Amino acid sequence: MNKAEINDQVTSYRRFLWKAVRDATDGSAWFYAWMILLTALALVGLHAWAVQVRDGLAVTGISDHVSWGLYIANFTFMVGLAAGGVMMVIPAYLYHDREMHDLTIVGELLAIAAIVMSICFVVVDMGRPERFWHMFPLVGRFNWPVSMLTWDVLVLNGYLALNLHISGYLLYKRFLGERPSPKWYVPFVYLSIFWAISIHTVTAFLYSGLGGRPLWNTALLAPRFLVTAFIAGPAFIIVLLFILRRFGGVPVALRPVQILVNIVRVTLLINLLMVASELFTELYSGGSHTASGHYLFFGLHGANALVPWIWSAVAMGVISAVMFLRPDVVTKPIWLTVACALAFAGIWIEKGMGLIVPAFIPSTLHEIVEYFPSLMEWQITAGIWAWGMLILTVMLKIALPILRQPHPEPNHAVSRENASVEADLPPSLAHSQR
Amino acid sequence: MIETSEQTNAPEAGGMDRRTALKVLGATLGAAAFSQAIAPLTEWAENMSLDEYLQKHYRELSPVDLAMVMARMEKQTKEQTGVDVHIQDYRPQPGVKFGYALNLSVCVGCRRCAKACHIENNHDRPSGNSYIRVLEMEKGSLDLAKGRVNYDHPVPHPDKFYMPVQCQQCDKPPCVSVCPVEATWKESDGIVVVDYNWCIGCRYCEAACPYHARRFNWTKPQVPAAEINPDQGYLSNRLRPQGVMEKCTFCLHRSRQGKLPACLEACPTGARVFGNLLDPESEIRWVLKNKRVFVLKEDVGTQPSFFYFFDE
Numbered sequence: 001m002n003k004a005e006i007n008d009q010v011t012s013y014r015r016f017l018w019k020a021v022r023d024a025t026d027g028s029a030w031f032y033a034w035m036i037l038l039t040a041l042a043l044v045g046l047h048a049w050a051v052q053v054r055d056g057l058a059v060t061g062i063s064d065h066v067s068w069g070l071y072i073a074n075f076t077f078m079v080g081l082a083a084g085g086v087m088m089v090i091p092a093y094l095y096h097d098r099e100m101h102d103l104t105i106v107g108e109l110l111a112i113a114a115i116v117m118s119i120c121f122v123v124v125d126m127g128r129p130e131r132f133w134h135m136f137p138l139v140g141r142f143n144w145p146v147s148m149l150t151w152d153v154l155v156l157n158g159y160l161a162l163n164l165h166i167s168g169y170l171l172y173k174r175f176l177g178e179r180p181s182p183k184w185y186v187p188f189v190y191l192s193i194f195w196a197i198s199i200h201t202v203t204a205f206l207y208s209g210l211g212g213r214p215l216w217n218t219a220l221l222a223p224r225f226l227v228t229a230f231i232a233g234p235a236f237i238i239v240l241l242f243i244l245r246r247f248g249g250v251p252v253a254l255r256p257v258q259i260l261v262n263i264v265r266v267t268l269l270i271n272l273l274m275v276a277s278e279l280f281t282e283l284y285s286g287g288s289h290t291a292s293g294h295y296l297f298f299g300l301h302g303a304n305a306l307v308p309w310i311w312s313a314v315a316m317g318v319i320s321a322v323m324f325l326r327p328d329v330v331t332k333p334i335w336l337t338v339a340c341a342l343a344f345a346g347i348w349i350e351k352g353m354g355l356i357v358p359a360f361i362p363s364t365l366h367e368i369v370e371y372f373p374s375l376m377e378w379q380i381t382a383g384i385w386a387w388g389m390l391i392l393t394v395m396l397k398i399a400l401p402i403l404r405q406p407h408p409e410p411n412h413a414v415s416r417e418n419a420s421v422e423a424d425l426p427p428s429l430a431h432s433q434r
Numbered sequence: 435m436i437e438t439s440e441q442t443n444a445p446e447a448g449g450m451d452r453r454t455a456l457k458v459l460g461a462t463l464g465a466a467a468f469s470q471a472i473a474p475l476t477e478w479a480e481n482m483s484l485d486e487y488l489q490k491h492y493r494e495l496s497p498v499d500l501a502m503v504m505a506r507m508e509k510q511t512k513e514q515t516g517v518d519v520h521i522q523d524y525r526p527q528p529g530v531k532f533g534y535a536l537n538l539s540v541c542v543g544c545r546r547c548a549k550a551c552h553i554e555n556n557h558d559r560p561s562g563n564s565y566i567r568v569l570e571m572e573k574g575s576l577d578l579a580k581g582r583v584n585y586d587h588p589v590p591h592p593d594k595f596y597m598p599v600q601c602q603q604c605d606k607p608p609c610v611s612v613c614p615v616e617a618t619w620k621e622s623d624g625i626v627v628v629d630y631n632w633c634i635g636c637r638y639c640e641a642a643c644p645y646h647a648r649r650f651n652w653t654k655p656q657v658p659a660a661e662i663n664p665d666q667g668y669l670s671n672r673l674r675p676q677g678v679m680e681k682c683t684f685c686l687h688r689s690r691q692g693k694l695p696a697c698l699e700a701c702p703t704g705a706r707v708f709g710n711l712l713d714p715e716s717e718i719r720w721v722l723k724n725k726r727v728f729v730l731k732e733d734v735g736t737q738p739s740f741f742y743f744f745d746e
């Protein structure tokens with residue numbers, strides 16, 4: 001590559017970035033309202049976090065007894081969501097499903113937003129966030145390979161980089177109006193599929209390796225993590241596709257939705273089976289090793305803060321599983337959205353409050369100290385969610401022109417109302433169909 | 435909002451400019467709100483020096499560096515509390531491995547050890563923190579689930595026995611292996627320590643410890659100036675910063691000088707036996723040889739250096 005070519009590349013890359021900024025900040029009144037709402041929430045969370053850093057984690061409900069709470073619960077959930085985002089990729093590439101192909105980018109962008117959120121949740125959980133550099137190689141002391149947490153840091157950052165590369169590359173090529181060269185992204189896509197499994201497995205090992213916490217000390221933890229990821233990710237994407245169709249004029253084909261629905265149908269049932277077997281163990285074996293599980297489902301010595309949470313999660317799981325069984329569910333957007341929302345919320349409770357918190361109750365010396373998240377914790381949590389949605393919205397806005405292209409087989413398309421949207425496409429992005 | 439929607443619907447000439455103006459306005463407002471939101475961070479950063487921020491890991495500090503660090507901390511304490519404290523770096527002695535044994539037949543559950551720890555180690559006063567928790571146990575059972583820490587009646591109760599629990603200085607300490615930044619480690623005399631200036635406050639070690647032995651500084655610990663213990667060890671009872679982990683160190687600032695831990699000295703019944711496991715003549719070795727000792731939660735494989743026994 002000679003100098004002029006490099007210059008060309010740099011200029012067009014700069015144009016790409018500039019266009020991205022413009023696309024990301026232009027939109028309808030709804031769009032602005034949405035962005036302002038998210039920004040406000042994110043700022044409230046940021047302020048709460050600043051206060052927490054100044055005054056200490058005493059502003060949370062976490063204690064020496066329950067030393068991880070809402071933050072780590074959300075962290076765990078986010079890792080699952082990130083892994084689940086890539087679910088879109090598997091059918092597309094493994095089965096060469098063309099319709100899924102374009103939509104995989106939605107999954108990858110979701111994965112990016114979810115990883116960013118998961119990293120935020122780790123940072124806000126730290127007592128000394130400014131010492132983050134202690135983890136960096138060379139200047140810090142990275143306790144690798146002994147500490148599982150260092151593995152998690154590596155795989156999460158690797159996953160983030162992978163997904164940034166894949167989606168960034170695809171978008172940039174589209175912007176140039178060129179066909180993406182498979183050798184620059186297909187190997188990475190395969191890698192990201194395995195990587196998605198690894199981020200979640202390693203996160204499960206974070207917990208299951210701790211001998212002093214019987215609730216986590218089960219080989220079932222990693223498989224259960226994966227199954228729940230395969231519920232939350234696809235459920236979120238299904239709803240997201242409906243939103244993109246409604247507000248973004250993106251044509252959504254039936255087939256990808258059908259594939260996602262099939263995945264969720266199965267994983268919801270597998271997960272219910274796992275919950276049921278856990279419940280059975282609690283009921284049947286008893287003893288102090290099952291005290292945490294007992295506390296979670298039935299309460300222990302009058303302490304029962306988590307009981308309503310977990311039973312709502314179970315109820316949501318059962319209801320959504322039944323709703324998903326309806327054969328024509330794909331053609332019923334509202335019904336399907338409700339089912340997805342229930343499944344998503346159920347997993348959020350189950351994997352967050354239902355998995356992290358009860359491991360600390362009773363404590364290792366069998367004291368029963370309950371945990372109630374403080375207002376500050378909720379603010380910070382909501383702030384990070386808002387921040388993540390902000391990132392996702394902006395990224396989707398940039399990707400929108402690509403997503404709006406009609407699909408090769410028109411009879412599959414659910415939505416045909418994208419003609420008018422196509423009209424105001426910026427010329428540089430309204431490239432020809434190949 | 436209404437104005438914005440008009441904008442979107444009517445992209446007449448100059449509309450772009452007004453839109454850009456609105457964006458700039460929005461960005462300015464956002465920036466102002468942002469700086470307001472992070473204001474507490476600025477307050478907090480004012481109390482931290484660059485030296486403190488860039489300080490290296492304890493084991494990478496040269497003796498000169500460490501002396502400077504300790505002098506800086508002494509000066510800081512003087513400025514903040516007016517108290518002259520003396521911080522020293524007590525090193526493990528060769529040929530020493532500490533062990534602790536506790537006679538459950540004579541412990542009466544008075545909690546004086548816990549109190550002594552509270553004072554000796556400059557613990558946070560409002561929370562009444564201590565590295566020791568005394569469990570009131572059901573006679574005839576070692577099931578921790580039947581124990582209680584918050585008993586509140588004259589002791590000893592005839593139907594109970596008492597079991598103080600503190601850091602067991604495990605030979606296979608899970609708290610050490612999980613730490614992502616090596617801020618906690620086991621020293622050659624068996625004591626597991628924390629570098630309070632290196633810990634990032636992730637509390638993974640607290641989740642990993644099977645004995646509830648770790649304590650986190652949820653806020654800056656408060657000790658009235660008159661009550662500060664001025665004889666301080668760098669790795670033990672010096673005043674801790676906010677947001678870091680701490681734990682029992684067998685009072686290394688005492689034990690490494692040949693003194694006994696504060697909890698042992700405070701015990702009115704002589705239930706506690708402390709000494710060098712490598713010295714065949716030590717009392718702790720006598721106990722291990724002649725009493726039927728056991729360790730807590732042997733099944734989790736932590737291999738404690740803390741032993742319990744009964745007289746009978």
Ligand code: SF4
Nearest residue numbers: 601602604607609643
């Ligand atoms: S008792 Fe807990 S803190 Fe102490 S060495 Fe063992 S695991 Fe670590």
Ligand code: SF4
Nearest residue numbers: 613633634636637639
């Ligand atoms: S809280 Fe501190 S000592 Fe404990 S694991 Fe985290 S960094 Fe290490």
